[in-house]
Amino acid sequence: MSVSQMFITLQGVLTADQDIREEIRKVVQTMEQTAREILTVVQGVHQGSGFQDIPKKCQKAREHFGTVRTQLASLKIKFPAEQYYRFHEHWRFVLQRLVFLAAFVVYLETETLVTREAVAEILGIEADREKGFHLDIEDYLSGVLTLASELSRLAVNSVTAGDYSRPLRISAFINELDSGFRLLNLKNDSLRKRYDGLKYDVKKIEEVVYDLSIRGLNKETASEEK
């Protein structure tokens, strides 16, 4: 084969590659749009009045996740299944954001940490690499870290709204998360950088709990519950 022929073939391969990327980018853009919509819905809980109808907001958010599922299903068929990591960068960010949103919704509903399998189910994808389009573990962990900073914000706002018991529950949750993350041996990558931010979230919530404690506000709610 002559040199020019070889380069013509290679150019064809590269163009095909670019076309795939273009297709992926289009779908990812719509996914980002949906993610923003979900975020707007769940952001409502930070407003003073938002604490009453949390279940309704979660319900609404879950409806949006239906759209995400169809979008992810269309993303899946844009590239060969075994080349997931070749194009990973394109959807990495939006997938982390969606993990966060799913985790946030699940937290608001049940006050537990969503499992990786459950997120995969909410998004309509696989948890394991072997089975197709899956949720990478680092993306899952990144999403969970975003949840932590969101919850530290929620703790502050729930005090403002007069809900004094929530920060204590959030504190317990975040502390457990912190212990969990300290089990991991992270490399010096983006996940590690985001993990480094977790301690500030922990600190923030501990401060809120402290403020409540010295004013006896935590006991007040405890007696109410009795």
Place this chain on the structure above:
Amino acid sequence: MSGKEGTGGFRKRKHDNFPHGHRREEKDNLNYSSAVIMAFKSFQVELDTRHDKYERLVKLSRDITIESKRTIFLLHRITSTPNGEEILMESEAKLDTVRQKIKQVAQELMGEDMYQYHRAISPGLQEYVEAVSFQYFIKTRSLVSIEEINRQLIFTEEAKEEETKPSSDCNSKQDHTWNLKVTPVDYLLGVADLTGELMRMCINSVGNGDMDTPFELSQFLRQIYDGFSYIGNTGPYEVSKKLYTLKQSLAKVENACYTLKVRGSEIPKHMLADVFSTKAEIIDQEDGLS
């Protein structure tokens, strides 16, 4: 701990006084078997496995790079020695050891998504492409194709009893075949590096009074340059970056050929090498200025 404090340096003492670790550990013990902790324990295992594999691949890639570089140096010696065949044989043996390393890479990547670990092995593969294509050029005076490279990277275990078995026993046979595909981008980057080696070879061959090789090389480099220009910016960023260096190499070789043509008959042979090196320097300076 208190005993340490007396002798330990400042840094150590500071660490000892840090109460955090202690307090946290107690906290951990409280909920050590909770669902969250259990989940994170499995994450730990998964991440560690992944990082270990990555490190192993980086190490293999380094070995591949070093061996390939040595092969290239060996091949450069061919211009100055009469026993070219011997050097080619030796380089073939060297490349075989490199391929053994690549086989290990392929084994590591068995059942994995190659692109997940691509960054770990990419430098090694590029260097390998450079070495193989350089050897191929010396042997055949043409460019090795990506298919040809990939064909050499299919490894089968030399377990004879496995092969004699009927082919219906598909599973056990698959277990003993590994292959690694060089990606088009790795191939392109490797070929771009090759041009630098060809430029050096051109200058070297002039030094030895070889008057034909430079023209052959300039012909070949021009073809590759045309190929890269054809791809232009369709490829990734790294490819376009190499295009600039390629241009420089080509300019050097073309100017060398020009000098040979114009003044070759006038200058005594032993001075030709000097003519070249000064010429190359001038080009370097020009490029630096622009």
